[in-house]
Amino acid sequence: MKSYQVVALAGGVGAARFLDGLTRVIAPERVYIIGNTADDAEIHGLHISPDLDTVTYTLAGIANPEHGWGIRGDSFRCLEALRRLGADTWFQLGDKDLATHLYRTQRLHQGATLAEVTAEITRALKVRSTIVPMSNERVRARICTASGELEFQTYFVKRHARDRVVAMRFEGASEAEPAPGILNAIAKAEAIILCPSNPFISIGPILSIPGIRGALRRRRDHVAAISPIVGGRALKGPAAKMMKSLKLTPSAFEVARLYQDFVGVFVLDEVDRKHAVKVQSLGMRAVVTNTIMSGLGERKALAKAVIREL
């Protein structure tokens, strides 16, 4: 079985940006990406895998650079026509982007696994890295908020992540299996990297698939995590807000604590240098570097800095 230089655990936009740098620093064929699928949703009857698509589009070089998600220069004519028909159109679906969802949905109906479809899509879009869903089984994040339990995309997109999060659960996770190849890739990789993604709703679901956290623990010295919290704020998305409502201090150190059983190297931003000693007290090596990926230069520099440590 093929072995990879780097296995990455990935959420959406933040992960995609880091992986864009990583695959320019090492051979993209040597990168194996495990994508979160707990924020997958059925919208207009289509199976949407937002995180897989964001990573795929980014590595295919067709991502919308402004949003990070969606396809560059896409139009929204179908969505406008759906709105005219009275459909709910709070979830943005571009015309080109729709093709991915149509293709995926039909292939799944035909009996293909999500991993197989993902491989077909990435191959067609000439992505040279391997992208696999965390599981072929259906796992769905349910967000428990003050206003009740919400489907992830309802919480995240429709309600703009405004609700106070009190807990989350990953429906289907305990019966799910890692997609074929994941455990082997983790066992054999030279390095494993947790991208700077939300620990609760991006990395958390991947860790909730039985077997994955244990596999990472066995490789702890070779596992690095990049903090998605910089200076007490999330680089992207609701991670900091979630930490607060979950009664955690939003800080890089608290993220490190969540990962302490399986992460050996924790990467903090320069502004969080003061946390380095505390992180080391968790038995991790702390690496301080610039983690804010404003441009391609920063993405590559961060990837190099992390790779160097593993």
Next chain:
Amino acid sequence: MKSYQVVALAGGVGAARFLDGLTRVIAPERVYIIGNTADDAEIHGLHISPDLDTVTYTLAGIANPEHGWGIRGDSFRCLEALRRLGADTWFQLGDKDLATHLYRTQRLHQGATLAEVTAEITRALKVRSTIVPMSNERVRARICTASGELEFQTYFVKRHARDRVVAMRFEGASEAEPAPGILNAIAKAEAIILCPSNPFISIGPILSIPGIRGALRRRRDHVAAISPIVGGRALKGPAAKMMKSLKLTPSAFEVARLYQDFVGVFVLDEVDRKHAVKVQSLGMRAVVTNTIMSGLGERKALAKAVIREL
């Protein structure tokens, strides 16, 4: 129950053009259109109803005037992206058009009937006439050709209607029921009109639904058919070619013969005036007028000429 002035049996583009004229000559609310659904297809996992959509888009004033089908000014970005993913893209699906198919497919999955969905779509697009599918049940035209049996859209679109047709069958028709309201509308209408559509693959499937042909027979004096064959050629589509391969002379008279048990008034084009006497020998009234609908004026004139006779 509501009664209608005119009930029309309709295929695709030819029917839509005639109905465009008809609904400008009488109140559109008084027109009840029974649409062929035997050429419906599942494409990219979507339920496509080409004839219902062609009539709907035309009456909504949004049809592509050049092709007759599809939406004016539509783009094909999703289709191009599907092609990039390796999907079969011989069936043209515009970005705006896709919304109709997505909406329909999802509503059907949710348990709505095709008639209900069609009513929702036409209402949203502000179509004032009633458009109903011939049946809520699945009926599919299978075209038996020298190269074997083909699905209708494969024969018609993918293979450009080039195969020699030796027979056709309408899978599911014998177990299907007319959509609710159809038999009552036929029983009570002042006039019933067969649009100038293909007798084999557009009108034929509607007649194949148990109960419809009998209901028309009981109204024979009030049923008019407009010949889709003019001067031995089809106005649109493969009707004339099909007649030949089915060992029939492609002529207006031969179409009249197919309908003689339930049509009382047969409308022929000026160029087929010579057939009028033979048509009358079938016990039909022959009406000779211009049936070529080059523009809106002709569409309206034809509608007026037919209405006047019923």
